[in-house]
Amino acid sequence: MDGHIRFDTKDCALLLLDQRRLPLAEETFACRTVDDVVYALRTMVVRGAPAIGVSAAYACRIALKEALAAGSDWAEALHSLLDRLVRARPTAVNLAWAVNRMRAAWKPGCDPRDLARTWEALALEIHAEDVAMNRAMGRFGAELLDDGDTVMTHCNAGALATGGHGTALGVIRSAVEAGKKISVIANETRPFLQGARLTAYELHRDGIPVTVACDNACSQLMKTGRVQKVVVGADRIAANGDTANKIGTSGVALLARHYGIPFYVAAPGSTFDLSIPDGSHIPIEERTPEEVTHAGGTRVVPEGVAVVNEAFDVTESGLITGIVTEKGVIRPDRESILRAMGGAP
Numbered sequence: 001m002d003g004h005i006r007f008d009t010k011d012c013a014l015l016l017l018d019q020r021r022l023p024l025a026e027e028t029f030a031c032r033t034v035d036d037v038v039y040a041l042r043t044m045v046v047r048g049a050p051a052i053g054v055s056a057a058y059a060c061r062i063a064l065k066e067a068l069a070a071g072s073d074w075a076e077a078l079h080s081l082l083d084r085l086v087r088a089r090p091t092a093v094n095l096a097w098a099v100n101r102m103r104a105a106w107k108p109g110c111d112p113r114d115l116a117r118t119w120e121a122l123a124l125e126i127h128a129e130d131v132a133m134n135r136a137m138g139r140f141g142a143e144l145l146d147d148g149d150t151v152m153t154h155c156n157a158g159a160l161a162t163g164g165h166g167t168a169l170g171v172i173r174s175a176v177e178a179g180k181k182i183s184v185i186a187n188e189t190r191p192f193l194q195g196a197r198l199t200a201y202e203l204h205r206d207g208i209p210v211t212v213a214c215d216n217a218c219s220q221l222m223k224t225g226r227v228q229k230v231v232v233g234a235d236r237i238a239a240n241g242d243t244a245n246k247i248g249t250s251g252v253a254l255l256a257r258h259y260g261i262p263f264y265v266a267a268p269g270s271t272f273d274l275s276i277p278d279g280s281h282i283p284i285e286e287r288t289p290e291e292v293t294h295a296g297g298t299r300v301v302p303e304g305v306a307v308v309n310e311a312f313d314v315t316e317s318g319l320i321t322g323i324v325t326e327k328g329v330i331r332p333d334r335e336s337i338l339r340a341m342g343g344a345p
């Protein structure tokens with residue numbers, strides 16, 4: 001599936017398929033200001049690390065239009081809009097990665113009309129590159145799956161979470177395209193239900209067999225031999241391979257290790273943060289308590305009771321069998337990561 005992130009150049013608007021409404025309704029959410037985009041990111045109209053990065057790249061173009069309307073010191077206004085954008089969601093490094101890449105193409109003293117053209121082209125390029133990286137990851141990752149496998153995944157690391165095709169679901173899609181019979185167990189992923197709503201929606205549309213399981217069914221499903229592989233996405237991977245992904249992922253990894261099931265992470269270069277040595281440096285987003293106190297708009301936790309809603313956890317690299325990237329499948333250790341991702345060892 002594609003078309004879930006579009007940019008209308010005439011209107012200078014970012015058009016997003018509203019993921020909060022899926023699978024019940026397919027509605028478009030239009031962003032015309034940086035505030036609109038920040039709102040869309042925070043409330044998860046668009047979510048998933050690479051999709052956040054792609055949306056942020058288009059949002060830079062919107063920020064430029066807004067800064068120009070602000071008056072003569074447009075460059076200063078633009079810097080502060082971009083800073084606001086980067087703070088919208090803290091864990092997915094793709095957000096800062098995309099904005100930094102856009103910033104790097106902004107030459108000091110340039111004519112804003114030139115910058116508008118440069119940024120429009122660069123945002124499109126970042127979007128297209130993301131799809132190409134997912135396709136490359138898919139080709140490498142498909143080799144890891146055997147005909148007849150049932151693959152467990154957590155959260156949604158599909159087309160919706162990226163520019164298109166998906167990371168973890170891209171691996172599964174590519175294996176199916178290669179003629180392998182693959183079934184998927186989608187963990188429901190409380191509290192936002194990315195697995196139940198979005199992974200199930202995408203795979204069902206594609207005709208890939210998918211079964212939704214409660215998050216707490218994981219051990220039972222693995223113990224009874226119903227899971228052959230696990231493939232998940234990532235929001236930030238530290239230089240040593242420690243990986244932040246949706247809350248619950250590290251529990252799935254621990255169980256996979258216990259039951260001897262290979263556990264793979266699929267992520268593009270834009271998800272690696274080589275500036276941090278390990279996962280203890282990854283900021284973990286704390287989201288609104290209402291996501292936990294309520295289910296489907298109904299309160300399920302007694303009034304006055306505290307809840308915790310950390311949106312991500314970190315899986316230690318030692319629990320990861322391999323990281324599927326656009327450069328190939330790499331071992332989750334510092335040396336292999338720096339070699340593949342171009343940092344100094």
Ligand SMILES: CSC[C@@H](O)[C@@H](O)C(=O)COP(=O)(O)O
Pocket residue numbers: 047048049050092154155156157158161162166167168194232233234235245246247311
């Ligand atoms: C290809 S998406 C990888 C991750 O971003 C995904 O698994 C995830 O954790 C998304 O979290 P979300 O809070 O829905 O943005």
